[in-house]
Amino acid sequence: xxxxxxxxxxxxxxxxxxxxxxxxxxxYKVITAENAEKALEVLARESxxxxxxxxxxxxxxxxxxxxxxxxxxxxxxxxxxxxxxxIYGLLECRGAGFDDFFIKPVSLKTLFKAVDDAFEKxxxxxxxxxxxx
Numbered sequence: 001x002x003x004x005x006x007x008x009x010x011x012x013x014x015x016x017x018x019x020x021x022x023x024x025x026x027x028y029k030v031i032t033a034e035n036a037e038k039a040l041e042v043l044a045r046e047s048x049x050x051x052x053x054x055x056x057x058x059x060x061x062x063x064x065x066x067x068x069x070x071x072x073x074x075x076x077x078x079x080x081x082x083x084x085x086x087i088y089g090l091l092e093c094r095g096a097g098f099d100d101f102f103i104k105p106v107s108l109k110t111l112f113k114a115v116d117d118a119f120e121k122x123x124x125x126x127x128x129x130x131x132x133x
Contacts, residue, residue, distance in 0.1 A: 004119050005029045005046065009039045009065065010054040010081065015104070019052070022108050023115065036060035036068075043069065048076065049127070050118045052102070052111075055082040055089070063096045070097035075127055077118040081106065 006028050010016050013034065020030040031046065033039040036057050042048070051069070055062035066078050080098045082089065093101050100114060 003029055005031060005048045005050070006115060007031050007033065007039060007042060007046075007048040007051040009033045009036065009052070009057065009062065011035060011057055012054070015054075019111070022111070026112065026115075028115065036062070036065040039065060040068065043073075049122050050115060051076060051078045052081050053078060053098075055080055055093070056084075063092060066093075066096045066098055075122075075125070077121065079114060079118075 004027075006023055008016055008019050008023075008030060009032070010019075011034050016032045016034070020032055023030045031042055031048065033042055036059060039051075039053070053062040053065055057065065060068075062080060062082075066080070069076065069078060077099045078097060079100045079102060080093045081102050081104055083104045085101075085103045090101050099118075102110065102114070
C-alpha cells in the first residue's frame, strides 16, 4: 500500500488543525484545504483516496465539490462533515456521491474508525496494484 493520505476540507481552521493533528498522530499524511478550490488544486497534484468534506464551504459547496471529484475519481472514499443534519441533506449527500455522513462534532473514536475502515477497504480492493489512482 502506498502512503495513506487524507484530505480534510473545512473553512473552520480550528477544526482542520485539530483533525490534522489527531490523524497525523496515527501515521496518516493529512492534507488540508480551507475551500473547494484549494481542495481541487491539491487533487490535481496528489492522489488522495480518503476525504472528509465540510458541506458548508465558502464559494463552491461540499456537495458540488464531491460531484466534481466523483467525475474523475469513482473509487475514492468521500465523507461528508456537517454541522447540521436532516434526511434531505443526507439524501442529497448520497446523490452527490458521498460514501458516509458525519455530524459535527464527530468524536475522534468515530473518525478514527471511519478512516481505518476506509484504508482497509482500499487495501482490500488492491487499487494501487492496478494504477487506478
